[in-house]
Amino acid sequence: MSGPLQIFIVMGILLLAQSVVSLRDGFSFLRYVRLSRSQPPGDYVPRVALIIPAKGTDPAFEANIGAFLRQDYPQYRVTFVVDDKKDPAFAKLNALVAKAGEPGLMGSERVSVVIAGTSETRGQKVHNLLEGLKTVDPEMEVLVFADADARPSPSWLMSLVAPLANPQVTVSTGFRWYLPGRTFVSQLRAAWDTSIATLLGEHDASFPWGGSMALRAPDFKRLRVAEHYWQSTVSDDYSLSRAVRDAGGKIRFEPRCLVSSREDSTLGEFVRWTNRQIIITRVYAPRLWHLGLAAHLLYAGTLIYAVVLMLSSRMPVPGKFGILAFLVVILALGMAKGKIRSTVARETFPEEREFLAEYGNRYWQLAPLVPWVMLWNFVTAGFTRRIEWRGIRYRLRSDHEVEIIGREQA
Secondary structure, three states: OOHHHHHHHHHHHHHHHHHHHHHHHHHHHHHHHHHHHOOOOOOOOOOEEEEEEOOOOOOOHHHHHHHHOOOOOOOEEEEEEEOOOOOHHHHHHHHHHHOOOOOOOOOHHHEEEEEOOOOOOOOHHHHHHHHHHOOOOOOOOEEEEEOOOOEOOOOHHHHHHHHHHOOOOOEEEEEEEEOOOOOHHHHHHHHHHHHHHOOOOOOOOOOOEOOEEEEEHHHHHHOOHHHHHOOOOOOHHHHHHHHHHHOOOOEEEEEEEEEEEOOOOOHHHHHHHHHHHHHHHHHHOHHHHHHHHHHHHHHHHHHHHHHHHHHOOOOOHHHHHHHHHHHHHHHHHHHHHHHHHHHHHHHHOHHHHHHHHHHOOHHHHOHHHHHHHHHHHHHHHOOOOEEEEOOEEEEEEEOOEEEEEEEOOO
């Protein structure tokens, strides 16, 4: 057996093992989602302060905000936070608050809009959250943080808060689930982002997502999140995760709190968005970044090496067929996990069944492209710590030091 073929066999065994474990984790995720959805959310209903930062609007803005105002939950108040009155979200939010007293909504007396002002020392989103926290009634027992670009189900808040009935759970979280739109970029975004969602599960490695996370108000104070972890950061969720880990707490992922989102963009905007996610991971969770980089280098390196061997005149025909069979197996395993994501989407968002019947297969059809986009993201994150987020450019000096280097002119 030739040396190059021996090298390929070693790389192939490692990649096959990695792919099998990934598929196994996908089935575990599906089982956990089904188990969670088959059970009632519970009857733990403490008083909740829901804080939602907003910047700019999109076609789904009004529907998303309306979903937050229609939660099937008895005792909650909502605070929307914008950085400036000139932000289009400010006028739109005030108009929606004025309608909050209409039948089916929560009542305008329990909704407010806060102006945070611009930040010079931290990410604008985190700054907005901190300013919103200053207005929270001291009697509120649970703090919930959410994003304005996602659309929760009516039972979202009940489901998100319920795990906190267990005193061992410090943070309860959901995750964003992108639905494929009509364009290729929207579909690729859905395949890319849901590959991260399926890393969550019923295990100790789950992480909070800023668009759906809840914790008891006393725990928020005990962990010194506002005073320490959020003082100079762009990442509300990674910083909260660090606070919980440092204190030996537990993060619970609640599948009922997967929230749908659909977004379209240019290919360039999509790549910049994915780069930003992984650059933030590089700074705030370097161990996770190193593991992800190694996994995607193994994937890409093995597939490229396989193609080189197949094109080599020195490789005998039986060997080429063996390598081709290996490539088919690897691609099939990745697409099988994408098929799991299609199943999760259809079962979690039955209201989207017609749309998913047409576009839901994109989760597995585009699965072979995702590792290559991921590889680009992980490699890019190794060379830069600059990101742009909602028109503001940041340099992430460390996980506790942020420099604002520019703002988009209004």
